[in-house]
Amino acid sequence: MTAEFPPPNTSELVKRISELLQEREETIAVSEAACGGLLSSYLVSVPGASQWFHGGTLVYSLKSRLKLSGWDEEDILNYTGPSVDVALRLARNLKFELGATYTLSETGFASASSNLVPKGKDQGVGTVYYGISGPTRDVSKTYKTGSEDRCFNMQEFAIHGLKFLLEELEHNSTKKQKPE
Numbered sequence: 001m002t003a004e005f006p007p008p009n010t011s012e013l014v015k016r017i018s019e020l021l022q023e024r025e026e027t028i029a030v031s032e033a034a035c036g037g038l039l040s041s042y043l044v045s046v047p048g049a050s051q052w053f054h055g056g057t058l059v060y061s062l063k064s065r066l067k068l069s070g071w072d073e074e075d076i077l078n079y080t081g082p083s084v085d086v087a088l089r090l091a092r093n094l095k096f097e098l099g100a101t102y103t104l105s106e107t108g109f110a111s112a113s114s115n116l117v118p119k120g121k122d123q124g125v126g127t128v129y130y131g132i133s134g135p136t137r138d139v140s141k142t143y144k145t146g147s148e149d150r151c152f153n154m155q156e157f158a159i160h161g162l163k164f165l166l167e168e169l170e171h172n173s174t175k176k177q178k179p180e
Contacts, residue, residue, distance in 0.1 A: 005041075014046050017166055018048070020166075030043070031094045031105035032057070032059070034082070034110040034128055034154065035161065038155065056098075092131075101134065102132060103132065104165050105132075110125075110157065111148065111150035112125055126144055126153050128143050128153075129141075132165065132168050
């Protein structure tokens with residue numbers, strides 16, 4: 001890992017995301033858990049990010065999900081751990097709350113934790129679930145690093161989240177260019 005921030009490969013991703021959002025006068029917001037704020041940090045590393053970055057939430061604990069993501073007590077009691085459904089719900093709620101064109105959320109297992117899932121359920125360390133809520137559709141994706149290294153997983157989760165966002169932005173660019 002380089003001391004440069006963001007790392008060069010990440011910097012190129014963020015630059016392209018910034019260009020697409022600015023060209024189309026669109027915005028992004030993020031809801032983070034396992035990345036611990038890296039997605040937001042990478043996105044705001046671009047000068048002028050305030051034009052297209054609405055902000056985000058770091059919903060790291062179940063309590064913060066309750067307070068910041070529109071979950072009620074029943075949702076917390078029935079919580080079974082990170083999943084695609086949780087990622088999509090976080091994305092949809094943040095889209096409603098912040099009014100961004102797109103929202104990207106992630107939730108996953110950067111390392112083992114007894115607080116994330118009920119006892120006896122596999123945690124899938126190195127697994128992250130993404131959700132994007134956009135102007136025309138909601139999409140999700142799962143990514144597995146194959147690693148149990150917490151810091152490595154956090155960084156990989158953020159980089160792959162940005163790649164997923166860029167894919168969705170480019171998908172919508174292609175869709176807009178096709179004649180109807």
